[in-house]
Amino acid sequence: MTPLPTPLDPTSAAFLLAENRNMPMHVGGLQLFKKPEGAGRSYTRDMFESMRDEPEIAPLFLKHPHRSVRTGAQLVWRPDEQFDIEHHLRHSALPKPGRVRELLELCSRLHSTRLAWERPLWESHVIEGLRDGRVAMYTKVHHALVDGVSAMRLMASTLSTDPDQRDMPAPWAPRTPTARKPAPAETSLADVPMSALRGALGLTAEAAGMPGALVKTISKGLKNETSAISLHAPQTIFNQPITGSRRFAAQDWPIERLRGIGRATGTTINDVVLAMCAGAVRSYLLELDALPEAPLIAMVPVGLNAKQSHIASAEGGNAVGAVMVQLATDRHDPARRLSAIHRSMKDGKEALSSMTPTQILAMSAIGQAPAILTPIFKMSGLVRPPYNLIISNVPGPRSTQYWNGAELVGHYPLSIPINGMALNITCISYDGKMGFGLTGCRRTVPHLQRLLTHLDDEVKALEKAAGI
Structure with a gap:
């Protein structure tokens, strides 16, 4: 039937x-x-x-x-x-x-x-x-x-930690309750726009108190402080109409190198990833004589332990939100840039942690609205972008994985550039490595692969600044 x-x-x-x-x-x-x-x-x-x-x-x-x-x-x-x-x-x-x-x-x-x-x-x-x-x-x-x-x-x-297992089906095969135990993977934070829109569409009485949270968030945005809404992103080459042609670049770095920088500077591994991206984008735009005076803004998905007492439907108290992080691309010194990013991320998380999960999702939806509406109404280039690029850090399996005896030695994500947002950087951690996947419009973001060289240079610069 x-x-x-x-x-x-x-x-x-x-x-x-x-x-x-x-x-x-x-x-x-x-x-x-x-x-x-x-x-x-x-x-x-x-x-x-x-x-x-x-x-x-x-x-x-x-x-x-x-x-x-x-x-x-x-x-x-x-x-x-x-x-x-x-x-x-x-x-x-x-x-x-x-x-x-x-x-x-x-x-x-x-x-x-x-x-x-x-x-x-x-x-x-x-x-x-x-x-x-x-x-x-x-x-x-x-x-x-x-x-x-x-x-x-x-x-x-579709993966296993057993290198000798040979009965593993294709990814499109049906799954049954008796199937092998899957490889562990943590929740992805790469889809804040989708989650935020769903959350906004489902707003009910759980959103009580939203007006106060909204006023506070907009106030921080007006003062160019870190929040879920950005009102001060500069215009860049990334923020214009795109073509359908894509360019993809990928590389990974040992997580221990990035963790070492974090230990030496009192920052998180996510801060270090953001600082790598900030320094690389700064060098890339300088090469093209296209670096704006104002610092670039990145939309960064974050996981938060929200106040689950306000919302019974929150699973495990975890919530996903978006922080508009100032990348400090106006600063030459990598140590000062990392410190500024750390403060920006900390402020953004603290701002969202005072909200319920529903409010976080709704606020994220409001922050996404300009990015969604601008291309729909063909206003790209006429108004300031809400942010300049998306940078996501997605946790993946921590141990070595296999498919029918073949060892997975690298995993890199390819994302979706949109009109007015021509560059997307997504990272996946796997088995001691951080894999960077850079997806951009081939015409709007020329020589995208140069960003890989700048990322590597930035790791070395951060290590030097941290005294490693």
């Missing part, structure tokens, strides 16, 4: 309706695997075929959006009755010399193309040809289908 079409929730529908040729609304991930000992020459082909020949596909990976006169022009999810796994799963090879450069260029092109509505909204590419023998896997999924939390949980469920 064919399942009945199901209506899309408002947020998923919004992601689909906001999409256009210049703004594909899918998220992605690049995973690098080291072949197991004794793997033959056909290992990558065999890996592809085992995923292709999965006997059953989970319903999530079979549905696609549809609307017609019969649905009253309402968007619904409808199962694909002509599902073709070979359209969604591809086997690719890199041109010689098979460097990481060629891999990132391929991922950039793959991430630039929209997913077609008439098919399920996902693709996965098994990629061979890296000269060091590793196998890569690039996957993209529409944001209407899954958010970052779901994507992290899905990734964790």
